[in-house]
Amino acid sequence: MNYQLKDKVAIVCGAGAPGDGIGNGRAAAILLARLGCKVAVVDREGESAEKTALMIREEGGTSLRIEADVTSRDDCERIVRATTERYLGIDLLVNNVGVGSQGSVVAEDPDRWDRVMQINVKSVFWMSRFAIPEMIKRGGGAIVNVSSISAFRPRGLTAYSTSKGAVIAMTRAMAVDHAQHGIRVNCVAPGPVHTPRIEAYGLGEEHRRLRKEASPLKIEGTGWDVGNTVAFLLSNASRYITGQTIVVDGGVSLVAAER
16 A cells, blocks of 8 residues: 655654653654654653654654644744744644543542643644644645544543543544645544553553453554554545544444443
């Protein structure tokens, strides 16, 4: 399959990960570079972003490390400006940031609610607001926003579920708004994939086993599974797909409550 991504310019937000681990954003960045993209690697943690950029360069790819906070309007504008100055344009954007929170609308702290919305929703707004005009100059492009199956399956994470549902709604709206500009916008909704961030929560092997058993496929998802879906949706192989949300969860949401 010819993805036709050679020499495309991509921005991947949330592309860092602890240590050598492979999270959703790092996987997407590496895979896009392997397909010939010039990748701007964006993360709030500069060392983590640099690690991803280095991994790409060690494979012979092209990368630009950008330390930035995508909840900041000014930082989002700076990300787009730095990328266009280095690579003379933008073709692809991956909005892959998120933070969770537990509690109902009665129990949730209002300040924490605002923080979840700022990180999970407004970051997509700001990055897209600045990147889309650059895509229009290039005659089109593609965007992938990362949501979660929690948008479809509430389980006590009301702010998180609401924010990730908003990402899906925004994806559909953007797909309609910018189809006239040759820009496709799609969404990925990961399930319980194992990433370095999950490891940081201290979840043990038994928890991993239960998550694996929850899938009808009886396999464990990883950041590579999400990254491969992102790369497909950004590529010409999905040229007739826009406004859609692809669930990447091994079938967990079909048969069982997520663990």
